[in-house]
Amino acid sequence: MKTLIVATQNKGKVLEIKEMLRDLDCEVMTMGEAGLDREIEENGTTFEENAVIKAEALKAYTDAIILADDSGLEIDYLNKEPGVYSARYLGKDTPYTVKNQMILERLKDASPEERTARFVCAMAIAGKNIETQVVRETIEGYIGYEAKGENGFGYDPIFYVSEYNISTAEMSSEQKNAISHRGKALRAITERLKGVM
Helix, strand or coil, rough: CCEEECCCCCCHHHHHHHHHHHCCEEEEEEEECCCCCCCCCCCCCHHHHHHHHHHHHHCCCCCCEEEEEEEEEEEEEHHHHHHHHHCCCCCCCCCCHHHHHHHHHHCCCCHHHHCEEEEEEEEEEEEECEEEEEEEEEEEEEECCCCCCCCCCCCCCHHHEECCCCECCCCHHHHHHHHHHHHHHHHHHHHHHCCCC
């Protein structure tokens, strides 16, 4: 059985990825579980660049296939902030409750039409004997007027999907995975993985 190492320390992200890859015949491990606890400098200017940087940084240390993603929130009213800095917005260790409250505050004068936003996910696979590949997917929505829901993580409580009029933190994991940026990117990259495993 092949090993797939997910290049992240984000436990919420790993849980989502493991759940969505359960039908793929491989062992899914985190960086920590694989003994690859390394700091990787994400100095790309796009989600795609950062995903590739993470995947390629780890492939030198293992024969496993590396799956890396870079994802974040783009808010049109804030010139697509926080963007590639989503995880580091207001400081890496700042709780998301604080980050979300700050965003709601910055959008207090924005009209409903100005609150458009999207989650973006770029996902890359790399390995010693495979060509690095990357995909990008999004989910469109808007920033609500309050944080709601307990099921998600990060910016999920303030990101609302128009078709459902609820936040992604109010969705079940099955509902969210079916429509989310990460769910779509993972399905796209799974097709690529089948060709190299």
